[in-house]
Amino acid sequence: MATRCRRARAVSGTVLMEKKVEFKFVLVDLYKGDQKQSEYMKKQPFGQVPYLDDDGFIVFESRAICRYICAKFPDQGTPLVPTEIKAKALFEQACSIEYSNFDQFASNAVAEKVFKPMRGLTSNDELAASLLSTLDKKLEGYEAILSKQKYLAGDEITLADLFHLSYGSMLSMIGFNGLESEEKPNVARWWKDITSRESWQAVKDGLNV
Known part of the structure; x- marks a missing residue:
């Protein structure tokens, strides 16, 4: 129910599916403080969710994640960012x-x-x-x-x-x-x-x- 978790799931997940991109969703247990562990914060320095790991390339902030997905797969699935x-x-x-x-x-x-x-x-x-x-x-x-x-x-x-x-x-x-x-x-x-x-x-x- 965390706000950023919801955006990660609802928006990033929806965009990945619209673009027909295979992905794996990894649960971060905020109640246990997983997002504040040192290994996690190496990827997301603010200790927040979500972040995207694309074969070692890390992008965080949900809107940036969505834009990255669309830029990487412009001709795949639903066109969600116009170019004209x-x-x-x-x-x-x-x-x-x-x-x-x-x-x-x-x-x-x-x-x-x-x-x-x-x-x-x-x-x-x-x-x-x-x-x-x-x-x-x-x-x-x-x-x-x-x-x-x-x-x-x-x-x-x-x-x-x-x-x-x-x-x-x-x-x-x-x-x-x-x-x-x-x-x-x-x-x-x-x-x-x-x-x-x-x-x-x-x-x-x-x-x-």
Whole structure:
């Protein structure tokens, strides 16, 4: 349930499957402190998860991992990063949208309502409510964009869409249904689309591949 573990599993795993790349998922037991052991920190100096080991070449930070996978296998599986200059500009714009207008609100709300109680801490319900209220307003921008195109960067799915899966999939756990609301039909259509993908369905409850 750790946030970075979820992104490693949900996003990196989904991208690996979209790109049809064989891989092995290695469990890091955060409760036992595996991520702080010296051997682990030689690979990930911040003692965090995930990292990717590609025959000795180490990449960490989930978004960097996903971009590396797409760059290494550009013609394999689903094209998730466009190469045409204008399409790539819209892709980078969409990635920035996710990072600036979605992730910081969704992830912090989930941290307050899910992960703090798991650690025996008291959640700040007022802060969580404020974050979710802001997120709901941000989704109005999503609705405007998605009323004109199928995905955030255009009519083809990209990493920018998949980056939403890890925290977006947890929002209903804390009572936020803005991604499925009839008030934002294009957001709901988009969310149903990306969460229905075979790659996500295969990894969302655990990697058994």
